Amino acid sequence: MPSTINTQVIFRKVPTTYPVKGEHLEVARMPFSPDTIELAPGDFILKNLVLSVDPYMRVRMRIDTNPVKAKSVSDPVPINGVMTGGGIGLVIRSNNERFSVGDYAEGMIGWEEYTVVRSNKADSFQLRNDAKNSGLPLTYYVGVLGMPGITAYIGLLKIGDAKPGETLFITSAAGAVGQLVGQIGKLKGMRVVGSAGDDAKVRFVLEECGYDAAFNYKTRDTSEALTEMCPGGIDVYFENVGGKTLDIVLEHAKNFARIAVCGMVSQYNREKPEGVYNLENVLWKRLRIQGFIFSDHIPEYGAQFQKDVMTWLKEGKIKYKEDVVVGIENAPDAFIGMLKGKNFGKQVVKIADP
Amino acid sequence: MPSTINTQVIFRKVPTTYPVKGEHLEVARMPFSPDTIELAPGDFILKNLVLSVDPYMRVRMRIDTNPVKAKSVSDPVPINGVMTGGGIGLVIRSNNERFSVGDYAEGMIGWEEYTVVRSNKADSFQLRNDAKNSGLPLTYYVGVLGMPGITAYIGLLKIGDAKPGETLFITSAAGAVGQLVGQIGKLKGMRVVGSAGDDAKVRFVLEECGYDAAFNYKTRDTSEALTEMCPGGIDVYFENVGGKTLDIVLEHAKNFARIAVCGMVSQYNREKPEGVYNLENVLWKRLRIQGFIFSDHIPEYGAQFQKDVMTWLKEGKIKYKEDVVVGIENAPDAFIGMLKGKNFGKQVVKIADP
Numbered sequence: 001m002p003s004t005i006n007t008q009v010i011f012r013k014v015p016t017t018y019p020v021k022g023e024h025l026e027v028a029r030m031p032f033s034p035d036t037i038e039l040a041p042g043d044f045i046l047k048n049l050v051l052s053v054d055p056y057m058r059v060r061m062r063i064d065t066n067p068v069k070a071k072s073v074s075d076p077v078p079i080n081g082v083m084t085g086g087g088i089g090l091v092i093r094s095n096n097e098r099f100s101v102g103d104y105a106e107g108m109i110g111w112e113e114y115t116v117v118r119s120n121k122a123d124s125f126q127l128r129n130d131a132k133n134s135g136l137p138l139t140y141y142v143g144v145l146g147m148p149g150i151t152a153y154i155g156l157l158k159i160g161d162a163k164p165g166e167t168l169f170i171t172s173a174a175g176a177v178g179q180l181v182g183q184i185g186k187l188k189g190m191r192v193v194g195s196a197g198d199d200a201k202v203r204f205v206l207e208e209c210g211y212d213a214a215f216n217y218k219t220r221d222t223s224e225a226l227t228e229m230c231p232g233g234i235d236v237y238f239e240n241v242g243g244k245t246l247d248i249v250l251e252h253a254k255n256f257a258r259i260a261v262c263g264m265v266s267q268y269n270r271e272k273p274e275g276v277y278n279l280e281n282v283l284w285k286r287l288r289i290q291g292f293i294f295s296d297h298i299p300e301y302g303a304q305f306q307k308d309v310m311t312w313l314k315e316g317k318i319k320y321k322e323d324v325v326v327g328i329e330n331a332p333d334a335f336i337g338m339l340k341g342k343n344f345g346k347q348v349v350k351i352a353d354p
Numbered sequence: 355m356p357s358t359i360n361t362q363v364i365f366r367k368v369p370t371t372y373p374v375k376g377e378h379l380e381v382a383r384m385p386f387s388p389d390t391i392e393l394a395p396g397d398f399i400l401k402n403l404v405l406s407v408d409p410y411m412r413v414r415m416r417i418d419t420n421p422v423k424a425k426s427v428s429d430p431v432p433i434n435g436v437m438t439g440g441g442i443g444l445v446i447r448s449n450n451e452r453f454s455v456g457d458y459a460e461g462m463i464g465w466e467e468y469t470v471v472r473s474n475k476a477d478s479f480q481l482r483n484d485a486k487n488s489g490l491p492l493t494y495y496v497g498v499l500g501m502p503g504i505t506a507y508i509g510l511l512k513i514g515d516a517k518p519g520e521t522l523f524i525t526s527a528a529g530a531v532g533q534l535v536g537q538i539g540k541l542k543g544m545r546v547v548g549s550a551g552d553d554a555k556v557r558f559v560l561e562e563c564g565y566d567a568a569f570n571y572k573t574r575d576t577s578e579a580l581t582e583m584c585p586g587g588i589d590v591y592f593e594n595v596g597g598k599t600l601d602i603v604l605e606h607a608k609n610f611a612r613i614a615v616c617g618m619v620s621q622y623n624r625e626k627p628e629g630v631y632n633l634e635n636v637l638w639k640r641l642r643i644q645g646f647i648f649s650d651h652i653p654e655y656g657a658q659f660q661k662d663v664m665t666w667l668k669e670g671k672i673k674y675k676e677d678v679v680v681g682i683e684n685a686p687d688a689f690i691g692m693l694k695g696k697n698f699g700k701q702v703v704k705i706a707d708p
């Protein structure tokens with residue numbers, strides 16, 4: 001392959017609130033000669049095809065001042081480094097025995113057209129050739145069949161300990177994770193209630209995903225809506241947003257309710273987090289609030305998840321809405337838009353055709 | 355038994371901050387003729403011997419505005435009703451086949467010298483004749499062998515999922531519950547760190563209870579002390595106080611730490627609770643915050659708890675400090691003092707000799 005250009009998105013500066021394209025995230029066009037790059041044993045080169053953009057990436061754009069660090073996705077991206085994210089690429093050169101030219105590889109790629117995967121990172125990649133002939137869009141493999149998918153699955157079933165007949169409340173209910181949580185909840189026989197920041201999203205979860213009730217939290221008071229839609233209280237709260245909403249849910253939780261803390265997207269772009277005041281409910285109602293990161297659960301649940309979701313997709317029991325933009329240079333706008341709720345469905349960037 | 359006086363403590367008014375004797379809690383002296391009271395089948399009369407005063411009683415002096423009520427100890431005491439609490443009495447008349455004159459009965463008694471137990475409440479009482487000849491103070495049965503005891507036991511071992519080698523942090527570390535949590539932690543091979551609001555309490559947990567480190571949170575910055583005393587972070591936090599302390603602990607928690615929410619005493623006397631800001635740690639560190647009420651766990655753990663703690667007491671492996679006041683008329687001062695940290699050890703009221 002001749003010399004070309006590798007368009008990349010570079011992290012330039014720590015934002016205090018919402019990131020701004022040009023200031024915090026910059027699109028750079030770097031010369032790239034894949035044939036002349038030296039590949040040590042274990043290294044390989046990807047031509048990237050799809051990139052997932054996700055809320056947690058905002059958290060990696062911070063300076064971590066916590067005295068006891070979390071060893072997780074919250075590790076910061078270095079200033080002037082290429083942004084990273086989950087994606088799938090086509091192997092175009094390889095010195096790694098697991099990956100051959102022509103293979104699809106899935107893992108943490110750069111926000112860029114080409115990623116050189118060094119041997120020390122190669123282990124975290126996996127072959128994804130099954131995506132070639134599945135009849136499903138490649139983007140599904142970073143969505144319903146990928147990270148957001150397993151997050152919804154284990155978050156609801158394992159961390160939330162969901163049971164038939166229980167009442168489930170989901171925030172970001174039409175999002176990459178949320179839309180699947182609600183549909184799995186319905187499949188498991190739960191009463192499902194969701195909130196989203198847009199009337200079209202509310203219609204989507206009611207009409208397409210089968211939710212029992214839903215509301216637009218921007219035009220309706222959350223506590224009032226929960227009193228109406230969860231009159232007996234909430235058994236499982238799938239927490240995607242944090243802050244004030246969590247505070248309200250604590251008051252609407254039933255005894256022994258579980259709060260599966262998947263995300264707190266309403267807090268990621270704030271200079272200071274909002275206070276949560278109603279935590280005494282944790283005691284008197286014996287609540288369990290539990291945080292989780294999907295990757296901890298792949299060894300135990302990964303195979304079962306793939307099997308179940310693939311079956312549900314094939315049988316038409318679940319739907320999956322995506323919001324696809326084309327071109328890596330559009331990743332910053334897609335990402336920043338998503339943090340502001342402009343995405344409708346799973347936000348993905350299609351970088352190239354194979 | 356001839357006519358006599360039943361000294362009682364009456365709940366008169368909902369306090370906004372700390373209760374005041376005379377205003378919110380009033381001592382009343384009522385004529386009482388045990389022999390002429392009509393006893394329906396199942397009723398019995400107790401001459402009360404010991405009463406436990408506990409922080410949760412402050413929570414029952416509130417108006418509960420929660421849209422979904424907790425069915426637990428947070429049920430309010432009615433205005434002009436007699437305050438209630440765990441205690442032990444001597445049966446002086448009985449129309450109940452489980453309880454005979456001369457028996458010791460344990461259950462929710464009034465803050466009063468004599469309690470008429472009606473049949474609808476009788477089931478929640480249990481015989482406590484084993485206390486007569488155990489060689490242990492009767493007060494122990496509402497302390498180390500009673501409610502605070504099982505709270506410490508299941509809170510640490512079940513809810514906290516404590517493991518040898520882990521670091522345990524306890525607030526109210528010298529209190530009725532706290533002093534036992536730390537000692538059980540040491541017996542289970544943990545590194546134990548505590549905080550209390552008084553230098554004498556700090557010396558007590560270090561010198562008598564075997565804690566590895568402890569500090570006075572009124573004279574030392576909690577975050578600084580935790581950095582020094584839990585340099586690798588906290589695995590289990592036994593939460594007795596809530597508010598700002600919880601916020602600090604969230605930053606000092608390790609990945610996968612457990613927070614057993616036993617109480618939030620720093621919040622009980624506030625008009626508005628303090629905000630907690632660092633909840634994003636729950637996500638990135640995959641924390642589990644779980645509230646519990648001891649009574650839910652008696653069916654499963656009651657017998658094992660009694661056996662273990664009795665053994666540890668007899669073998670001299672644990673100590674138990676009590677703060678005993680004499681006379682029911684002193685219950686309000688003992689209770690209000692305890693809410694302000696004046697108690698040194700388990701606060702109990704000795705009402706009468708058998």
Ligand SMILES: NC(=O)c1ccc[n+]([C@@H]2O[C@H](COP(=O)([O-])OP(=O)(O)OC[C@H]3O[C@@H](n4cnc5c(N)ncnc54)[C@H](OP(=O)(O)O)[C@@H]3O)[C@@H](O)[C@H]2O)c1
Binds near residue numbers: 172173265343
């Ligand atoms: N724990 C894990 O392993 C894991 C894995 C994946 C994702 N997550 C988390 O799951 C959550 C959802 O992620 P996703 O990938 O499915 O994203 P998403 O829901 O598809 O997109 C983010 C959504 O957040 C909502 N939002 C933005 N600002 C908000 C605010 N201030 N208040 C309330 N909602 C706001 C917007 O929806 P509206 O229009 O409804 O406001 C936006 O569409 C995020 O918190 C993310 O961090 C966690």
Ligand SMILES: NC(=O)c1ccc[n+]([C@@H]2O[C@H](COP(=O)([O-])OP(=O)(O)OC[C@H]3O[C@@H](n4cnc5c(N)ncnc54)[C@H](OP(=O)(O)O)[C@@H]3O)[C@@H](O)[C@H]2O)c1
Binds near residue numbers: 410551552594619693
């Ligand atoms: N979940 C359950 O089933 C259950 C059962 C029993 C007790 N509890 C809870 O366990 C906790 C301890 O109860 P206990 O019976 O063992 O009482 P305790 O610790 O013997 O007495 C209460 C102590 O709270 C501390 N305190 C008061 N105000 C405070 C503040 N603003 N900040 C920090 N500490 C403060 C004081 O100690 P310092 O001198 O150290 O400040 C005081 O001595 C309470 O929160 C109680 O509600 C729960």
